[in-house]
Amino acid sequence: EAGVAQSPRYKIIEKRQSVAFWCNPISGHATLYWYQQILGQGPKLLIQFQNNGVVDDSQLPKDRFSAERLKGVDSTLKIQPAKLEDSAVYLCASSAGTINGYEQYFGPGTRLTVT
């Protein structure tokens, strides 16, 4: 089966600019996650969707970050305006369910550099 797709793979922007990332999960997976992975750290959950509803966005900086999942399939994550500390790899993952133990499948990530 096809894996989780993300684009772009790399993005360089200046601070205060805006940027958007796209994710296409594995077909049939109801749950979609966005993670931020800063260099030298493990991934940190930003937001979790169940179909097209938000389950958890407690760690999403809502003053600058937004995400949506239209029709319960693809998702976009936007940053506006970007700050230097937003430089990181943004990972999208999907899973078939939300019960404890369901495996999450990760995409290759988008590496964002803010200058």
Add this chain to the structure above:
Amino acid sequence: AQSVTQLDSHVSVSEGTPVLLRCNYSSSYSPSLFWYVQHPNKGLQLLLKYTSAATLVKGINGFEAEFKKSETSFHLTKPSAHMSDAAEYFCVVNSGYSTLTFGKGTMLLVSP
């Protein structure tokens, strides 16, 4: 609340020697535990998972891990390292809905 501590930021081994990557966890509930591997410029891949069945879990590529509740540990081992095992490894805990908490990672270096 849940947390994960990976005790070593870097581990260096020679090819053909055993691998031990250490992980301790903290959880308010009965956790599920995972090990993920991340090769450079590639996505995270699941190595193995523990979900309250057998405490010794076998994964892909010859890796295994043992869940020890009394020690709150879930160490990852492999009898004989291969050059292709060089990567970053993450210990992950899930003790509730589906939120995963990642450790900071251990970089495994394998020398010939």
